[in-house]
Amino acid sequence: MQTGVAAHHSSLGEKDNRALASIFAAYTVSATLWLLFATAVGLLLAYKFGAPDFGAGAWLTFGRLRPIHTNATFYGWASVALVGLAYYVAARSSRISLYSVKLAWIGLVLFNVAAVAGTVALDLGYNDGNLEYREWPWPIRFVFLAALVVTAWNLIGTVARRSTDDIYLSNWYTIGGVLWTCIIALVAILPWYQYGLGQVSVSGYYMHNAVGMWFTPLALGIFYYALPRLVSRPIYSYALGVFAFWTNLVFYPIIGAHHFLFSPLPWWLQTTAIVFSVAMLVPVWGGSANFLLTMRGRVRDLTHSYPLMFVLVGVLGYLVGSTQGTVEAFRSLQEVWHLTNFTVGHSHLTMYGFITFAIWGGVYALLPLATGKEPGRLGLMLHFWMAVVGSFIYVISLSIGGTIQGLDWKSGLPFIQSVVDMQAYHVWRGVGGSLMFLSHIVFAWNVWRMTYGRTAKAAPLVALPVGEAAA
Numbered sequence: 001m002q003t004g005v006a007a008h009h010s011s012l013g014e015k016d017n018r019a020l021a022s023i024f025a026a027y028t029v030s031a032t033l034w035l036l037f038a039t040a041v042g043l044l045l046a047y048k049f050g051a052p053d054f055g056a057g058a059w060l061t062f063g064r065l066r067p068i069h070t071n072a073t074f075y076g077w078a079s080v081a082l083v084g085l086a087y088y089v090a091a092r093s094s095r096i097s098l099y100s101v102k103l104a105w106i107g108l109v110l111f112n113v114a115a116v117a118g119t120v121a122l123d124l125g126y127n128d129g130n131l132e133y134r135e136w137p138w139p140i141r142f143v144f145l146a147a148l149v150v151t152a153w154n155l156i157g158t159v160a161r162r163s164t165d166d167i168y169l170s171n172w173y174t175i176g177g178v179l180w181t182c183i184i185a186l187v188a189i190l191p192w193y194q195y196g197l198g199q200v201s202v203s204g205y206y207m208h209n210a211v212g213m214w215f216t217p218l219a220l221g222i223f224y225y226a227l228p229r230l231v232s233r234p235i236y237s238y239a240l241g242v243f244a245f246w247t248n249l250v251f252y253p254i255i256g257a258h259h260f261l262f263s264p265l266p267w268w269l270q271t272t273a274i275v276f277s278v279a280m281l282v283p284v285w286g287g288s289a290n291f292l293l294t295m296r297g298r299v300r301d302l303t304h305s306y307p308l309m310f311v312l313v314g315v316l317g318y319l320v321g322s323t324q325g326t327v328e329a330f331r332s333l334q335e336v337w338h339l340t341n342f343t344v345g346h347s348h349l350t351m352y353g354f355i356t357f358a359i360w361g362g363v364y365a366l367l368p369l370a371t372g373k374e375p376g377r378l379g380l381m382l383h384f385w386m387a388v389v390g391s392f393i394y395v396i397s398l399s400i401g402g403t404i405q406g407l408d409w410k411s412g413l414p415f416i417q418s419v420v421d422m423q424a425y426h427v428w429r430g431v432g433g434s435l436m437f438l439s440h441i442v443f444a445w446n447v448w449r450m451t452y453g454r455t456a457k458a459a460p461l462v463a464l465p466v467g468e469a470a471a
């Protein structure tokens with residue numbers, strides 16, 4: 001079993017290296033453009049809470065822009081960025097070239113066709129109704145499914161041809177993630193699951209598996225590869241990583257009904273979802289402990305390495321956000337928080353504080369190794385601090401405001417009172433969101449410098465283990 005990072009240095013030829021680097025760069029650039037677009041829309045949505053009449057035309061209504069924001073962040077930004085990273089990690093850790101460079105390009109085109117078509121359809125008012133995170137009309141979701149199948153095939157093909165004895169832990173997570181997601185994407189399309197109470201149940205199943213069996217394993221896979229490189233030591237425990245993988249796989253698929261507590265879904269199904277939401281503490285705390293113990297005693301490295309700081313925030317986002325999710329799943333707390341802005345805070349603590357920071361950490365740690373180009377330290381610093389401070393303001397304001405909102409509802413006050421009480425918190429969300437968006441512009445500049453821009457003469461940002469420098 002491979003336990004050390006030094007064990008998987010590159011043995012690819014120059015041509016393979018260049019092909020891998022151009023795939024990784026193209027996925028990252030494409031994802032970054034989607035991040036800019038999707039969060040510009042998110043910011044507009046946030047401002048609309050303060051100025052609802054701003055942009056009142058049909059194309060700019062809240063109802064059309066909200067699913068554009070969520071689908072574009074999920075499928076244009078996070079999915080594409082994570083697949084680009086997964087390709088790089090699969091090839092490098094397996095010490096082999098990509099199974100098919102052509103398939104990787106086809107996948108990128110399919111992902112983008114789906115995201116563009118989905119965005120246009122939603123803005124024209126074609127929306128698959130109340131199916132959250134799958135509002136794109138179903139033929140477009142088929143295109144996304146095709147992109148997933150191509151990606152799964154290519155990743156499995158790459159790892160199957162590895163020149164190492166064992167499958168490196170990261171690839172367990174990424175291959176597990178793509179395979180599972182092909183299944184949930186199919187379940188989300190099959191027509192006989194899409195009506196009545198069955199649809200409610202499938203909606204919860206889809207929503208939580210999209211975050212738990214797609215974004216989460218891919219992001220964890222990146223941690224398992226990038227972290228040992230950043231701190232120049234093997235992961236604390238390979239066995240704990242495998243244990244967290246299997247427990248995640250067993251517990252996650254059955255917690256979806258916690259989105260529909262107090263609904264007409266069978267009571268036992270809701271209770272099962274709560275019980276397994278508590279069981280999720282096992283993989284979450286096990287995995288987080290593994291990452292934090294890998295970083296132990298490296299406080300000095302943290303102050304020198306922004307990529308490591310991004311990874312640390314990502315790990316804390318995973319630990320705190322998921323633990324918050326467990327607490328949120330109890331009936332007594334759902335009574336207060338369900339349907340309030342508290343949940344929007346949880347969504348951003350996890351999808352932003354965990355997934356998005358994990359992607360940034362992975363990109364800053366690995367893209368310079370692929371392209372040989374680094375961003376400047378000022379760009380890294382601005383990106384990091386604006387994103388951290390902005391998202392902190394965003395999450396804290398919505399968590400406090402959302403709790404007040406829920407308590408207002410519970411005590412039977414007129415609904416408008418909760419709107420008045422939320423006003424200040426919505427303004428603060430706008431302030432945090434503005435900082436987050438500004439940080440994305442800086443990120444785009446950094447990505448440009450790491451890919452197609454002129455080479456920056458910055459000091460190496462990534463501490464490399466012996467034998468890695470040429471990778």
Ligand code: HEM
Pocket residue numbers: 132207211212215216255258259260277278280284318321322323324325326327328329334337338339343346347350351354355
């Ligand atoms: C593993 C432990 C987790 C548990 C037990 C959990 C629990 C919950 C619960 C109970 C809700 C429903 C809130 C409501 O409707 O009132 C929720 C919503 C949500 N969670 Fe989590 N969560 C966890 C981790 C995560 C992670 C890691 C992510 C992202 C990667 C995530 C993303 C979301 C999102 C986006 C929503 C909003 C869904 C919606 O639109 O209704 N959660 N979570």
Ligand code: HEM
Pocket residue numbers: 039040042043045046066069070073074077078341343344345347348351352355356433434436437
């Ligand atoms: C500048 C940064 C961002 C801003 C200002 C922003 C703003 C917003 C706003 C205003 C909403 C609607 C909330 C509501 O309906 O009450 C929302 C929803 C959402 N956003 Fe963002 N967002 C940003 C970044 C992101 C990113 C990067 C992701 C994912 C990677 C993301 C994922 C989501 C999700 C999952 C929801 C649905 C929340 C739920 O139903 O609980 N957002 N966002």
